[in-house]
Amino acid sequence: xxxxxxxxxxxxxxxxxxxxxxxxxLAVFLVVLATVPLYATSYWLxxxxxTLIAIVAATGLNILTGFTGQISLGNAAFLAVGAYxxxxxxxxxxxxxxxxxxxxxxxxxxxxxVFGVPSLRLKGLYLAVATLAAHFVVEFTVTxxxxxxxxxxxxxxxxxxxxxxxxxxxxxxFWLALPLTVFMLFFAKNLFRTKVGKAFIAIRDQDxxxxxxxxxxxxxxxxxxxxxxxxxxxAGSLLAYQAKIxxxxxxxxxxxxxxxGMIIIGGLGSILGSIFGAVFIxxxxxxxxxxxxxxxxxxxxxxxxxxxxxxxxxxxxxxLFLLFEPDGMAARWHSIxxxxxxxxxxx
Amino acid sequence: MKTARSTGMALAALAAFAAxxxxxxxxxxxxxxxxxxxTSDVGKPFAQGVRDAVQWTNENGGINGKKINLNGSDYxxxxxxxxxxxxxxxxxxxVVMIQGWGTGDTEALKETVTKDxxxxxxxxxxxxxxxxAKTPYNYFVGPTYSDALRAWMRWVKADWKDKTxxxxxxxxxxxxxxxxxxxxxxxxxxxxxxxxxVAEEVLPGxxxxxxxxxxxxxQKGADYAFTQxxxxxxxxxxRDARKLGLTTRFGTNLWGIGELLIAVAKxxxxxxxxxVPNPPFGENVPGMxxxxxxxxxxxxxxxxxxxxxxxxxxxxxxxxALKRADKAGKLNGEGIRAALESMKDFDTGGLSxxxxxxPADHRPTTLVPLYEVKGGKLVRLQTDEEPRxxxxxxx
Numbered sequence: 001x002x003x004x005x006x007x008x009x010x011x012x013x014x015x016x017x018x019x020x021x022x023x024x025x026l027a028v029f030l031v032v033l034a035t036v037p038l039y040a041t042s043y044w045l046x047x048x049x050x051t052l053i054a055i056v057a058a059t060g061l062n063i064l065t066g067f068t069g070q071i072s073l074g075n076a077a078f079l080a081v082g083a084y085x086x087x088x089x090x091x092x093x094x095x096x097x098x099x100x101x102x103x104x105x106x107x108x109x110x111x112x113x114v115f116g117v118p119s120l121r122l123k124g125l126y127l128a129v130a131t132l133a134a135h136f137v138v139e140f141t142v143t144x145x146x147x148x149x150x151x152x153x154x155x156x157x158x159x160x161x162x163x164x165x166x167x168x169x170x171x172x173x174f175w176l177a178l179p180l181t182v183f184m185l186f187f188a189k190n191l192f193r194t195k196v197g198k199a200f201i202a203i204r205d206q207d208x209x210x211x212x213x214x215x216x217x218x219x220x221x222x223x224x225x226x227x228x229x230x231x232x233x234x235a236g237s238l239l240a241y242q243a244k245i246x247x248x249x250x251x252x253x254x255x256x257x258x259x260x261g262m263i264i265i266g267g268l269g270s271i272l273g274s275i276f277g278a279v280f281i282x283x284x285x286x287x288x289x290x291x292x293x294x295x296x297x298x299x300x301x302x303x304x305x306x307x308x309x310x311x312x313x314x315x316x317x318x319x320l321f322l323l324f325e326p327d328g329m330a331a332r333w334h335s336i337x338x339x340x341x342x343x344x345x346x347x
Numbered sequence: 348m349k350t351a352r353s354t355g356m357a358l359a360a361l362a363a364f365a366a367x368x369x370x371x372x373x374x375x376x377x378x379x380x381x382x383x384x385x386t387s388d389v390g391k392p393f394a395q396g397v398r399d400a401v402q403w404t405n406e407n408g409g410i411n412g413k414k415i416n417l418n419g420s421d422y423x424x425x426x427x428x429x430x431x432x433x434x435x436x437x438x439x440x441x442v443v444m445i446q447g448w449g450t451g452d453t454e455a456l457k458e459t460v461t462k463d464x465x466x467x468x469x470x471x472x473x474x475x476x477x478x479x480a481k482t483p484y485n486y487f488v489g490p491t492y493s494d495a496l497r498a499w500m501r502w503v504k505a506d507w508k509d510k511t512x513x514x515x516x517x518x519x520x521x522x523x524x525x526x527x528x529x530x531x532x533x534x535x536x537x538x539x540x541x542x543x544x545v546a547e548e549v550l551p552g553x554x555x556x557x558x559x560x561x562x563x564x565x566q567k568g569a570d571y572a573f574t575q576x577x578x579x580x581x582x583x584x585x586r587d588a589r590k591l592g593l594t595t596r597f598g599t600n601l602w603g604i605g606e607l608l609i610a611v612a613k614x615x616x617x618x619x620x621x622x623v624p625n626p627p628f629g630e631n632v633p634g635m636x637x638x639x640x641x642x643x644x645x646x647x648x649x650x651x652x653x654x655x656x657x658x659x660x661x662x663x664x665x666x667x668a669l670k671r672a673d674k675a676g677k678l679n680g681e682g683i684r685a686a687l688e689s690m691k692d693f694d695t696g697g698l699s700x701x702x703x704x705x706p707a708d709h710r711p712t713t714l715v716p717l718y719e720v721k722g723g724k725l726v727r728l729q730t731d732e733e734p735r736x737x738x739x740x741x742x
Contacts, residue, residue, distance in 0.1 A: 043435045152523050154426065154451075243430060245430055245459070247426050249425060249426045249427065
C-alpha cells in the first residue's frame, strides 16, 4: 500500500504508469499473452485475433467519440475501407506488406476526413446520421465496384509476407497483431498527454470555449476523424489478413453499433475502457456458445435460442451499464483498484 | 498393492487403446448448415435429411464398419461465420470432407478448399463450381442452376403458342452470388433459342413487397418470369403478382418449388413450374422406402419435403465415395476426390438423378425434372436433358 503521493517532476506527474510495480506487472502480462499461441487451439487464437482487431477499432472510435465528442456510426465503413485497401494494395498491386498496412490506414484516414467535413456544422444526433450516410456510401461502393472489390462475391487477401515468412495462420497473425495493438494503444494514451489530445478533450467538453481559447476547432475535429479512421483502417487491414476472404457481408451496420456498444460499456474517453469493452463484446458470444454447448446435451432447443440470446444480452448489458455504471467498466475498474490501493483505509 | 496397481495400469492401457481404436473407427465429416439465417426455411429440412441419413448409414454398416461422425454447426448464412467454421473444422476437428450449404460462402471458400484439398459438398448448385480446372474439390448432387434455368426456358419456348413473336421472360434474383449464379447463362441461352429476356429485377434479401419490381416487369411486357430465390421470397412475389392481377407465369429453381411452396403460398402457387430434381417425400421411387421407414421409426409426426430428400441423396453419394476411398486405403482429400471421380451414373435409388463425376467435369447430371403445381399438388411435367456442352462448363 502506497503512502503519500509525491510528484516531484513534470514527468512523474504525466506518467502513464505511476509505479514500477504496475510497469513490471504489465510487462509480465504481455509476456504471458505472447506465449498464448503456443498452447491455444486455432479456434481460440481466432477469437483472440478478433478481440485484438476489435480493441484497435474501438480505440479509434473512442478517440473520435469518447475523447472528441463526435458521434460516429461510420466505423463499419472505415473498417471496410481499410480491409478492401489492403486486399487491393496487397492483392492487385502486390505491394510489400510493410507498405500496405500504413497505406491502408492513411487511405482510411483520408476517407474519414472527407466524411468528417459535416462535423463543422453538425453535432450530436445530426452528425451521427451524417456518418451513417458514410456507411451506406461505402457499402454501395464496395458492393458495386466489382473491378476493385470483387462486388458481392468478395475478394481474397493474400497473406502478409515478411521476407520468407508467410503469416497465413492465426498463430502468426497473433504475433503480428499483439505488438501492433500494444503500440497503437500506447500511442493513443500518449496522444492525450499532448497538445493535440488536450485540444480534442476541450472540444468534447465545450467546443465554444475551446474556440474562444484559441483551439482551431474545425481543424482538430478533422484531425480527430483522421486519427480515428487511421486506427480503424489499421484494424480493418488486420481483419482482412485474418479473415483471408472479405466481402460486403463482413461489414454490416451491426459492426458499427457493436463498436459503439463496446466503448459505452468499456468507458467513453478511456483507453482502458476501449480494451475492456472490446474484450467483453467479442467474448460474449463465445461464452454464450460454451454455456449453450454445456446445456445442449440436455435440451437441444437451447442451441436454436443462442443467436437471439446473444443480441438480447448485448442490449441488456448496454442498458444495465448506462443505468448503474455510466462511465463504463473502466470506471468500475478504477474504483475497485483504488479500494484495494487504500485498503483498509478506504474511507 | 502391487498387483492392484499393475492391473490398474493394464486396464488403463486397454481403455486408452480401446478409445484410440474407437476413434480410429470414426470418420469425421464437417457440416456447415443454415438453421437460423435467411435460407433456413429450406436449410433446416436439408440439414435434418443429412443428419438422418448419416444416422441411418451408421446403423446399417457405416463406412465399411466405421462410423461417420458428423460435426455440424449453424452459420446463419453469414459468410464470415462460414469462414470461421471452416477454419475450425479443418484445423481443430481435422475432418476429411465437408458438407456445406450456401453459394456465397462456398464460392468465397473455393480457393481455400482447393489449397487444402478438402472435398466440399455444397447445397449450392452454382455452375461456377463445376469446372475441375478451377475448383477440383467442389461437388454437389443435382443439376446446376444454369441448367435448371435453361430447361425452364426450353419449356417456355415450347409452351409459347404465338408464332408472331418470341416469348418474353423476366429474371428475378437477389443481389448476391446465389441470385446471380445462372443469370449470365440465362441471357446467353435466351439469345440461342429465341426467348427474349426483357427485364431483370433485383430483389432484396428478405422480400416483403415486390410491387415495384413486378410493375416494372409488367411495363416491359414479360409473359413468363423466373425467380432465383428461395421459397419464402418466392411466395411474397407470387402473392404480390396476384394482388396486381398479373397473368405472368412464374418459374423457379429447386429451392423455390416444393411441398413448402404449396404449404405457404397455397392458391398463389397454382401454375408454377420449377425444377424438382429430388422427388417429393413419399413418392414411389426405390430409394424412398428407407426414408419412410426411418421417418416412421424416429419422428412419425414431422412433415418432410423434397429438401429433406435432397439431404439424404447427398449422404448417399458421399458415403459411397467414402466407402470406395476407404476400401482403397486412401481416406484423405485426394483419395476421396479419386473415389468421387470414379462414380459413373451412380444410382441413389431415384432420390436424385444418377450422378457422374469425371476429372474434367464435375457436373453430376444434366437431367432437370420439371414439375408443375396443379390442384395444390406437385405434378411431374417432363424431364429435360440439357446437352453436356463443354462451353457451358463453369457458366
